[in-house]
Amino acid sequence: MSQVQESIFGGDRSEKRLEKVPLRKAWDMCVQNLRNRRGRYMLVFISIAVVVSFFVITLTYQRMLTELRKNEDVHTRAVMQRAGLVLTDEDAAIKQRDRMIWLLILSGSLAFVGVTNTMYMSVTERYREIGTLKCLGALDGFVVQLFIIESVLIGLVGSTIGALLGFILTLLQVGMTLEFGLLGWRVVLVGFGAGVPAAILGGTVLTVLASIYPTVAAARMKPVDAMRVEV
Amino acid sequence: MAVTREIVRTHDVVKTYYMGTEEVHALQGVTTSISAGEYVSIMGPSGSGKSTFFNMVGGLDKPTSGEVYIDEVDVSQLDVYELAWLRCRKIGYIFQTFNLIPVMNAIENVSLPMVFAGKSSDECRDKAAELLKKVGLGDRLTHRPIEMSGGQQQRVAIARSLANDPAIILADEPTGNLDLKTGQEIIALLTQMKEEQGVTIITATHDHKMLAASDRVVWFTDGKVVRVQNREELNIQVGTIDGED
Ligand SMILES: Nc1ncnc2c1ncn2[C@@H]1O[C@H](COP(=O)(O)OP(=O)(O)O)[C@@H](O)[C@H]1O
Ligand SMILES: [Mg+2]
Numbered sequence: 001m002s003q004v005q006e007s008i009f010g011g012d013r014s015e016k017r018l019e020k021v022p023l024r025k026a027w028d029m030c031v032q033n034l035r036n037r038r039g040r041y042m043l044v045f046i047s048i049a050v051v052v053s054f055f056v057i058t059l060t061y062q063r064m065l066t067e068l069r070k071n072e073d074v075h076t077r078a079v080m081q082r083a084g085l086v087l088t089d090e091d092a093a094i095k096q097r098d099r100m101i102w103l104l105i106l107s108g109s110l111a112f113v114g115v116t117n118t119m120y121m122s123v124t125e126r127y128r129e130i131g132t133l134k135c136l137g138a139l140d141g142f143v144v145q146l147f148i149i150e151s152v153l154i155g156l157v158g159s160t161i162g163a164l165l166g167f168i169l170t171l172l173q174v175g176m177t178l179e180f181g182l183l184g185w186r187v188v189l190v191g192f193g194a195g196v197p198a199a200i201l202g203g204t205v206l207t208v209l210a211s212i213y214p215t216v217a218a219a220r221m222k223p224v225d226a227m228r229v230e231v
Numbered sequence: 232m233a234v235t236r237e238i239v240r241t242h243d244v245v246k247t248y249y250m251g252t253e254e255v256h257a258l259q260g261v262t263t264s265i266s267a268g269e270y271v272s273i274m275g276p277s278g279s280g281k282s283t284f285f286n287m288v289g290g291l292d293k294p295t296s297g298e299v300y301i302d303e304v305d306v307s308q309l310d311v312y313e314l315a316w317l318r319c320r321k322i323g324y325i326f327q328t329f330n331l332i333p334v335m336n337a338i339e340n341v342s343l344p345m346v347f348a349g350k351s352s353d354e355c356r357d358k359a360a361e362l363l364k365k366v367g368l369g370d371r372l373t374h375r376p377i378e379m380s381g382g383q384q385q386r387v388a389i390a391r392s393l394a395n396d397p398a399i400i401l402a403d404e405p406t407g408n409l410d411l412k413t414g415q416e417i418i419a420l421l422t423q424m425k426e427e428q429g430v431t432i433i434t435a436t437h438d439h440k441m442l443a444a445s446d447r448v449v450w451f452t453d454g455k456v457v458r459v460q461n462r463e464e465l466n467i468q469v470g471t472i473d474g475e476d
Pocket of ligand 1: 248249250255256257275276277278279280281282283284
């Protein structure tokens with residue numbers, strides 16, 4: 001079956017360029033990749049979920065207490081009084097707010113460092129893979145696309161798990177320090193609104209942002225250099 | 232083949248790496264010519280510039296000076312889309328470390344170049360399965376690299392390199408991580424591909440035992456071509472060298 005290969009660049013030169021791979025293919029590859037890697041990504045999900053849940057707790061807990069304080073009902077007041085959660089004067093309120101801001105900054109930075117570090121590691125450990133993909137004909141844009149879609153999915157799933165987990169923990173915390181009976185739909189909704197959407201959005205955006213830099217850096221490298229990187 | 236065609240030609244290729252203030256002269260003016268359908272071995276000690284030469288020929292890196300022509304087209308003149316096309320459709324790469332994607336099974340790995348070439352999923356699957364059967368892995372289609380031996384992984388890599396019916400296969404120390412017997416099987420497989428598909432094979436090695444299949448051997452020392460031998464001269468050489476071992 002010996003055949004003489006035809007000339008590589010002969011004929012129509014305009015056909016001798018690679019077309020962009022459709023977005024649909026990148027999506028398929030991401031889903032396939034996430035499915036295949038789910039064991040390895042467990043840790044990524046957990047670390048994102050943990051920091052996001054911590055952030056949600058700080059966001060929602062105080063907000064729910066504030067909501068409860070508005071309550072004129074005698075029973076609620078008594079329960080809060082017993083738990084030492086009634087603010088006696090202006091001073092205490094300010095102190096309370098300051099503490100809350102510090103906690104937010106703390107948990108926010110924790111989330112930032114945690115998510116950034118996790119994503120940075122998970123992209124850099126795949127430099128060799130990126131180099132290989134480029135050898136096989138992947139365009140820079142495709143590599144970036146692939147990793148961005150992937151980080152959106154990771155961010156969404158991780159942050160959603162974390163946000164819901166954090167919210168449930170907050171409900172438990174309020175219920176246990178005060179009384180589960182106080183968790184009316186209003187308080188629950190206010191708490192949910194104060195933390196969950198923001199944390200999911202923030203966590204996802206952070207996850208994507210954190211992976212953009214290493215991804216673009218890797219995609220722009222010459223394939224040989226990307227393959228040489230040892231992590 | 233009636234007419235020999237120069238499929239790879241390099242002219243005075245120089246590659247210098249700069250590491251801080253230190254200069255590493257990896258290639259110091261390499262001029263070679265390789266015909267279509269040839270099996271050429273690049274032979275030389277470790278650090279003699281074989282991999283660097285491969286990277287230039289494969290369009291994975293750019294020379295500091297000099298030109299690389301693939302089929303008489305200067306590689307440095309290609310834009311990114313043309314370069315990607317060349318890597319994807321016309322060159323098959325085989326590495327010492329196999330470089331399979333760890334989370335993908337054999338079929339998925341072999342399909343990759345076809346995905347980039349824009350082929351349909353069905354087409355990819357069928358062709359990948361067919362290639363894997365051809366390299367003797369018909370019963371390992373859904374195995375992950377980690378579930379395979381080194382020799383089997385390199386077979387997957389060979390199947391992957393053939394995915395888009397390339398004109399050239401670049402194999403950089405393909406047997407470097409394999410034992411002698413497995414290494415020889417890999418070489419035999421490459422030879423078979425050359426005969427069946429008429430693909431040009433360029434392979435690097437520092438192991439004399441891997442030379443037997445070569446039509447020609449190009450000897451590298453310190454980034455320079457020091458000797459080129461044809462098959463006929465080789466047989467004697469290999470004998471002597473084996474004797475010296
Ligand atoms: N990216 C690089 N940066 C600096 N030096 C390099 C790089 N790649 C290769 N070299 C040097 O260039 C020389 C040739 O290397 P290489 O082409 O890998 O040789 P071989 O493949 O024959 O073992 C060696 O001295 C090596 O250390
Ligand atoms: Mg080498």
